[in-house]
Amino acid sequence: MFSxxxxxxxxxxxxxxxxxxxxxxxxxxxICQNIDAPEHFTAKILQILTRNRIVSSQKGVxxxxxxxxxxxxxxxxxxxxxxxxxxxxxxxxxxLKQCSETNPCPIHSKFKSIRNDIKKMLEQTTIEELGNxxxxxxxxxxxxxx
Amino acid sequence: MFSxxxxxxxxxxxxxxxxxxxxxxxxxxxICQNIDAPEHFTAKILQILTRNRIVSSQKGVxxxxxxxxxxxxxxxxxxxxxxxxxxxxxxxxxxLKQCSETNPCPIHSKFKSIRNDIKKMLEQTTIEELGNxxxxxxxxxxxxxx
DNA sequence: TAAATAAAAGACAAATTTATCCTTTATACA
DNA sequence: TGTATAAAGGATAAATTTGTCTTTTATTTA
Numbered sequence: 001m002f003s004x005x006x007x008x009x010x011x012x013x014x015x016x017x018x019x020x021x022x023x024x025x026x027x028x029x030x031i032c033q034n035i036d037a038p039e040h041f042t043a044k045i046l047q048i049l050t051r052n053r054i055v056s057s058q059k060g061v062x063x064x065x066x067x068x069x070x071x072x073x074x075x076x077x078x079x080x081x082x083x084x085x086x087x088x089x090x091x092x093x094x095x096l097k098q099c100s101e102t103n104p105c106p107i108h109s110k111f112k113s114i115r116n117d118i119k120k121m122l123e124q125t126t127i128e129e130l131g132n133x134x135x136x137x138x139x140x141x142x143x144x145x146x
Numbered sequence: 147m148f149s150x151x152x153x154x155x156x157x158x159x160x161x162x163x164x165x166x167x168x169x170x171x172x173x174x175x176x177i178c179q180n181i182d183a184p185e186h187f188t189a190k191i192l193q194i195l196t197r198n199r200i201v202s203s204q205k206g207v208x209x210x211x212x213x214x215x216x217x218x219x220x221x222x223x224x225x226x227x228x229x230x231x232x233x234x235x236x237x238x239x240x241x242l243k244q245c246s247e248t249n250p251c252p253i254h255s256k257f258k259s260i261r262n263d264i265k266k267m268l269e270q271t272t273i274e275e276l277g278n279x280x281x282x283x284x285x286x287x288x289x290x291x292x
Numbered sequence: 293t294a295a296a297t298a299a300a301a302g303a304c305a306a307a308t309t310t311a312t313c314c315t316t317t318a319t320a321c322a
Numbered sequence: 323t324g325t326a327t328a329a330a331g332g333a334t335a336a337a338t339t340t341g342t343c344t345t346t347t348a349t350t351t352a
Contacts, residue, residue: 060350141252
């Protein structure tokens with residue numbers, strides 16, 4: 001469904017929001033330890049998100065990543081689109097380039113409603129909401145150690 | 147959503163069903179021309195499907211691929227599972243290995259209903275049904291030439 | 293202003309997916 | 323029975339995705 005990059009990206013933003021109290025910044029090392037993701041690779045994904053102003057960052061001492069109030073309110077679809085593009089919501093299920101309403105692939109209409117559901121779900125879910133779920137201990141972002 | 151392999155595989159079986167009249171066999175060359183797919187690569191995918199008894203094949207003169215009556219009635223999920231496995235229906239949206247009802251990722255429940263919808267759709271759609279849609283000219287399997 | 297810190301960025305490597313080519317095997321039919 | 327045909331299978335290559343390492347840039351603070 002999502003690429004590995006996107007999975008890491010989503011987990012990272014959720015962790016940042018869940019971990020930074022009062023605008024405190026979170027370092028890439030801490031982020032990756034807490035979401036079980038490769039550090040340098042995830043750093044590059046966060047670079048994409050900062051360039052797209054979905055995440056904020058600060059270099060130097062006490063630097064790190066954080067989300068301002070506006071960014072916390074962003075929907076998950078912003079993260080997904082920045083990393084994986086819009087193919088998941090707009091592309092043909094069978095990979096046809098010219099699939100459309102007037103020139104549909106055999107699963108076009110059935111696929112369309114699923115695509116729309118995915119899109120709707122990602123539009124209606126905010127980063128903050130998912131961060132709160134982590135804060136409250138209602139969900140996790142990494143495999144539990146035994 | 148689906149891998150390229152799976153897209154080719156689905157398009158191939160639909161074409162075979164739509165093109166083979168009275169159990170006639172369809173060659174890999176004809177298949178690939180009509181679904182815009184690389185021949186040798188698609189051949190390997192059809193090998194997977196024949197090994198899984200989703201498609202039938204015959205070597206030699208007048209050989210090729212075809213689907214018997216039972217196979218035509220198979221649901222699309224058989225094709226997808228044979229090629230891409232069950233990850234799409236069972237895997238975690240954020241890629242967590244131990245995501246579950248009792249140890250959910252932040253989007254677990256929202257994702258679950260979408261996964262189920264995809265599964266249901268693939269279970270309810272038969273290869274034959276899609277082949278008929280092509281036969282009737284109601285849908286296409288390749289980009290139209292201008 | 294210099295040192296320490298942490299993100300940004302560039303270069304490179306591994307792994308996986310996608311694609312191609314060549315040989316082998318099975319089948320039909322002349 | 324031999325030849326043509328077409329799928330099966332093996333080996334290899336290209337492309338993309340994922341992952342790592344090193345250098346550069348910006349910022350804080352002593």
